[in-house]
Amino acid sequence: MTTALTSPELTLNDKAHTVIPQIGFGTFQIPADQTQRAVEEALEIGYRHIDTAAAYYNEEAVGAALKATGMAGKVFVATKLRNCDQGYDQTLIAFEESRRKLGLDVVDMYLIHWPMPRIDAYRQTWRALLKLREEGAIRVAGVSNFLPEHLEALREDSGELPAVNQIENHPRYSQPATRAYCAEHGVAVEAWSPLGHGGDMSAEPIVAAAEAHGVTPAEVVLRWHTQSGRIIIPKSKHPDRMRQNLASAGFDLTAAELAAIDALDAPEGRIGADPVTYVQSQSWADQKARGNV
Numbered sequence: 632m633t634t635a636l637t638s639p640e641l642t643l644n645d646k647a648h649t650v651i652p653q654i655g656f657g658t659f660q661i662p663a664d665q666t667q668r669a670v671e672e673a674l675e676i677g678y679r680h681i682d683t684a685a686a687y688y689n690e691e692a693v694g695a696a697l698k699a700t701g702m703a704g705k706v707f708v709a710t711k712l713r714n715c716d717q718g719y720d721q722t723l724i725a726f727e728e729s730r731r732k733l734g735l736d737v738v739d740m741y742l743i744h745w746p747m748p749r750i751d752a753y754r755q756t757w758r759a760l761l762k763l764r765e766e767g768a769i770r771v772a773g774v775s776n777f778l779p780e781h782l783e784a785l786r787e788d789s790g791e792l793p794a795v796n797q798i799e800n801h802p803r804y805s806q807p808a809t810r811a812y813c814a815e816h817g818v819a820v821e822a823w824s825p826l827g828h829g830g831d832m833s834a835e836p837i838v839a840a841a842e843a844h845g846v847t848p849a850e851v852v853l854r855w856h857t858q859s860g861r862i863i864i865p866k867s868k869h870p871d872r873m874r875q876n877l878a879s880a881g882f883d884l885t886a887a888e889l890a891a892i893d894a895l896d897a898p899e900g901r902i903g904a905d906p907v908t909y910v911q912s913q914s915w916a917d918q919k920a921r922g923n924v
């Protein structure tokens with residue numbers, strides 16, 4: 632396979648100093664019957680980091696793409712534990728199902744999808760992830776949608792913080808408090824919906840920077856993330872956009888441009904759920920009813 636484009640890499644703060652491609656390919660809401668083709672295209676373009684989740688119901692299609700391209704074990708693959716599978720024993724069972732569907736011996740990164748503090752099982756769930764890492768079944772143990780209070784609870788309970796926290800992060804909702812906690816404690820921030828689900832590209836400082844650098848607003852937003860040290864997993868069904876997104880680290884924004892985009896953050900910019908109150912099961916029926924699969 633010829634690789635036209637490559638992603639910059641980051642070294643995580645875990646004990647193994649795992650290297651992760653900073654620009655990955657997101658697969659949320661790509662229907663399962665289109666996921667294999669989309670992932671094969673992404674791999675052909677040069678992506679070496681694929682983000683999926685048990686709750687996306689497309690892990691098998693991701694696994695099929697890895698197998699068909701001969702890339703299983705050669706690219707960084709992250710998946711996530713469904714909310715309804717939280718708890719120590721249940722996590723270990725659910726992980727085996729994800730590993731089987733992906734067709735991998737070792738999963739590069741396993742994330743707890745949501746903290747669900749009202750269910751209060753995330754500490755035991757985290758201990759199960761640490762066991763999976765000890766056994767070599769996963770390389771990196773991480774979380775998603777965790778606020779500083781949830782991260783602190785993990786640290787107090789297990790003595791260890793996740794290497795990665797995948798959070799909603801785009802210009803209109805960039806979570807400065809959670810980012811500050813993560814920066815202070817060496818937790819890498821991974822931005823989900825880095826383009827604001829496609830809706831954050833029309834703000835004046837983004838359009839102005841795009842004109843100044845001769846690039847698209849999407850490239851400006853993605854470069855704002857990567858220049859700020861975040862991992863990103865933009866999703867697109869279109870190969871030209873996949874290419875554009877992976878190539879987005881080829882120019883530098885000025886400090887003033889970065890600051891102007893930082894200043895777009897606002898509480899009403901959130902597009903996803905509130906991690907404090909979110910308790911959806913993410914079962915197939917639940918995801919179907921929400922239009923997520």
Ligand SMILES: NC(=O)c1ccc[n+]([C@@H]2O[C@H](COP(=O)([O-])OP(=O)(O)OC[C@H]3O[C@@H](n4cnc5c(N)ncnc54)[C@H](OP(=O)(O)O)[C@@H]3O)[C@@H](O)[C@H]2O)c1
Pocket residue numbers: 656657658659660682683744775776797798822823824825826827828829830849850864865866867868869872873875876903
């Ligand atoms: N952990 C979590 O709770 C969580 C939640 C949500 C998402 N995620 C992860 O984050 C990934 C990305 O999030 P997302 O899919 O919600 O949103 P996103 O990547 O911010 O935006 C995707 C949207 O932007 C469009 N787009 C992509 N590249 C573009 C470009 N260069 N120019 C113009 N438009 C472009 C896409 O349209 P086309 O497809 O038509 O190109 C799509 O509508 C997901 O796939 C998933 O892996 C995680």
